[in-house]
Amino acid sequence: MLRYLIGGESHGPALTGIIEGFPANVGIDINEINRDLARRQHGHGRGGRMKIETDKVRFLSGLRGGKTLGSPITFLIENKDYENWSDYMDPCQVDRETKKVTAPRPGHADLAGSIKYNFDDIRNVLERSSARETATRVAIGGIIRQFLKNFGITAACHVIHIGGISSNARVPSADDLKKAELSPVRVADSAAEKQIIELIDRTREDGDSLGGVFEIVITGVPVGLGSYVQWDRKLDARLAYALQSIQGIKGVAFGRGFDCACQKGSEVQDEIYYSQEKGYYRRTNNAGGIEGGMSNGQTIVIRCAMKPIPTLYKPLQTVDIRTKQPCTATVERSDICAVPAAAVVGEAVALTVIGEELLRKLGGDSMEEVRLRWKQWQSR
Ligand SMILES: Cc1cc2nc3c(=O)[nH]c(=O)nc-3n(C[C@H](O)[C@H](O)[C@H](O)COP(=O)(O)O)c2cc1C
Numbered sequence: 001m002l003r004y005l006i007g008g009e010s011h012g013p014a015l016t017g018i019i020e021g022f023p024a025n026v027g028i029d030i031n032e033i034n035r036d037l038a039r040r041q042h043g044h045g046r047g048g049r050m051k052i053e054t055d056k057v058r059f060l061s062g063l064r065g066g067k068t069l070g071s072p073i074t075f076l077i078e079n080k081d082y083e084n085w086s087d088y089m090d091p092c093q094v095d096r097e098t099k100k101v102t103a104p105r106p107g108h109a110d111l112a113g114s115i116k117y118n119f120d121d122i123r124n125v126l127e128r129s130s131a132r133e134t135a136t137r138v139a140i141g142g143i144i145r146q147f148l149k150n151f152g153i154t155a156a157c158h159v160i161h162i163g164g165i166s167s168n169a170r171v172p173s174a175d176d177l178k179k180a181e182l183s184p185v186r187v188a189d190s191a192a193e194k195q196i197i198e199l200i201d202r203t204r205e206d207g208d209s210l211g212g213v214f215e216i217v218i219t220g221v222p223v224g225l226g227s228y229v230q231w232d233r234k235l236d237a238r239l240a241y242a243l244q245s246i247q248g249i250k251g252v253a254f255g256r257g258f259d260c261a262c263q264k265g266s267e268v269q270d271e272i273y274y275s276q277e278k279g280y281y282r283r284t285n286n287a288g289g290i291e292g293g294m295s296n297g298q299t300i301v302i303r304c305a306m307k308p309i310p311t312l313y314k315p316l317q318t319v320d321i322r323t324k325q326p327c328t329a330t331v332e333r334s335d336i337c338a339v340p341a342a343a344v345v346g347e348a349v350a351l352t353v354i355g356e357e358l359l360r361k362l363g364g365d366s367m368e369e370v371r372l373r374w375k376q377w378q379s380r
């Protein structure tokens with residue numbers, strides 16, 4: 001079974017990850033992972049932090065000469081910004097002088113987190129609840145992506161709309177998916193992209209923020225990942241869990257999603273056909289590639305809704321946790337819109353779930369063993 005844990009504070013020395021149960025002898029190109037990390041940093045509307053960071057993964061264990069060893073893969077991604085925060089964020093220095101954050105930001109983990117963990121300094125909450133940690137999830141997705149490539153499984157993402165302005169995005173073609181550097185904004189229509197950029201700039205001037213919807217497309221997934229036999233083994237449930245855990249995600253939908261509720265049964269189900277050369281096939285993919293909690297061999301299509309960024313430069317009303325007096329929320333340097341970045345994170349976490357499920361289906365301690373089992377399964 002593949003499992004992983006991630007750690008790290010946003011302005012601490014580094015982010016960390018550990019992956020266990022990954023087969024031996026899988027070739028890993030570190031440049032591909034760093035490319036995914038760079039994709040996550042892009043997108044109009046990101047704040048000043050992204051000018052400081054150049055995220056790069058550093059492996060500490062589990063790899064030798066560019067191949068996995070079957071042992072735990074441990075890695076870190078340094079926070080360059082730690083240099084500017086070490087007085088506040090040093091993990092061991094006891095008597096440091098720090099100004100406490102006491103004005104919880106609505107829409108963040110700040111208030112509930114400080115009550116739950118009994119903190120009088122909200123910094124202790126915001127450091128870990130920050131979406132900075134999503135860099136580790138992208139690195140893990142980048143490792144899984146290289147494993148899945150061996151079986152022809154690949155993924156891409158694109159922005160559907162930001163703040164209600166459609167990107168006129170189209171489902172990426174097979175050629176798009178082959179382009180390693182596919183960006184979540186670049187598949188969009190360029191006139192629409194210009195409008196979106198203008199909207200983000202206007203919103204920044206207003207001291208406000210934006211959300212939107214992105215789509216993840218995964219191709220090459222064979223029939224039968226996930227299972228109908230137990231609630232927590234359903235592939236759509238597992239994907240929704242992982243995607244919903246990304247900061248700011250408020251909804252996850254498969255295929256036609258919420259639109260299905262307004263349609264008739266005859267308009268929504270994907271009828272089944274058979275031919276000698278194609279085997280079983282469908283003419284539609286309203287289900288988004290998952291039926292009964294299992295992949296059905298069609299492209300998996302998932303949409304995620306992201307709420308507007310909660311930190312506003314025109315700050316919202318809140319209450320000081322020390323004095324209980326009304327005040328305005330703490331303004332930490334902030335993104336205005338992070339939908340393209342969240343899309344890259346979504347792509348990575350979705351790929352990770354597919355990798356976990358493929359390994360659960362096939363098992364295998366080495367790449368060679370997994371390949372053999374894949375062949376046996378495919379022949380069936
Ligand atoms: C890639 C990414 C970047 C984000 N950047 C910011 C940011 O700069 N400022 C902010 O207030 N929220 C940002 N968020 C959203 C918050 O982290 C998130 O809304 C908050 O942790 C509360 O979680 P919830 O919205 O899931 O309840 C970002 C989210 C993602 C995925």
Ligand SMILES: C=C(O[C@@H]1CC(C(=O)O)=C[C@@H](OP(=O)(O)O)[C@H]1O)C(=O)O
Binds near residue numbers: 049129247333334
């Ligand atoms: C650091 C990242 O995103 C951060 C996510 C985030 C939040 O509240 O979620 C707040 C901001 O942090 P800072 O105050 O350091 O600028 C973002 O920059 C990142 O994506 O790597």
